[in-house]
Amino acid sequence: MRRWVLWFHIHGMLLCASYLVIFGVSSLLFNHPFAWATPKPTVVRWECPIVLEPAPDKMKAAEAVARQLGLMGWVLPWQTKLNADGAMRIALSRPGKEYVIDVPPDGRSARVEERRAGVWQVIRQLHGLMGVRNSSFMLGWAQYTRVCTVFVIFAAFSGIYLFATRKSERVAGWLTLGIAGCTAAAMIIYVTVAG
């Protein structure tokens, strides 16, 4: 039994090793928003012909434009406007890039302002990411997030089992777990109830 638990503990975590590093780095960046990790985005502008199809509301129209342009991401409703003359301004966001898309009233072209984020922002945005709208490739990352989250929980309990089944470390291990666990529980209760 111990042999198999150790085997899964090791090999499961080898599969999740990169996500552990991403979790660690991204969490540090949440706690410390360093200026070097959030540089100004690089702005690129381009234009593309489109065919604006009739749509029941601004969100459906915006999503249709994004699909025609081959862009993935979420339309931001509070920054997306549809004017009475048919002109549109669409804000689209996804990890790594943000877009502002202007469609003139004739609906035949789209002017796109693309803001490209840096690598640290992408790493931060990968934290717990469960896919990106209109991207089949990112469905894989959603599953990887799920697998790694579940596996870390397994690794925590299997780690306890692995040390507890070794006589040499039992006392020191349980003492560490007991003291640290009680301290952590007290902190969690305090911040929830009285913090």
Added chain:
Amino acid sequence: MYTIVRKIHLYSGLSLLLFVLLYFVSGLVMTHETLFPRQQPSSTVVEYPLEYQGTWTAQELGAFLATRFDLHGRMQDARELKDGGWSFVYASAGQENKLRISPGHDKVTITHTPQNTVGVLHRLHRLHRYGGPWFYSLWAFVYDLTSLSMILFAVTGIYLWYKLTARRLLGWILLSTSFGYALTTVLYLLYAP
């Protein structure tokens, strides 16, 4: 060297186990909202008379309100409104208090919203940054340790696997897949249209 690395892996894991479980269980709850829906908790709204003689700055007024009404948590989003009133939010993991001072500065309306279990887990997961009451800086420090431990577990774990295992082919395949996939995803998000 192996023994030292193993002890680091073991004791850092045991020391931070509960926090690691907190973040990963709450993370699971946050990424599966269909299984763990966030129901809007019920709020109570109470109006109080306000007598304040101090300086009308966010910092001083906020500190007065926290003491006067025994508000828990950290002050967030303090601002003067266009109509001359003020708005404050005091939030902790277990509750949120929104304060609205009237334009005449003579009344304050407090909307108190206690969080349910799912709400508490969301807030505990997102609780970061130093500052505010001392306990929040302590929490942020432990948050930093937990974040660093993720990297430590990966690095020490890879070392231990390499030293412990004679047949490493499967391990190399899994490790290459993990880092290769993560790198591909980062590059995809940076350069894909």
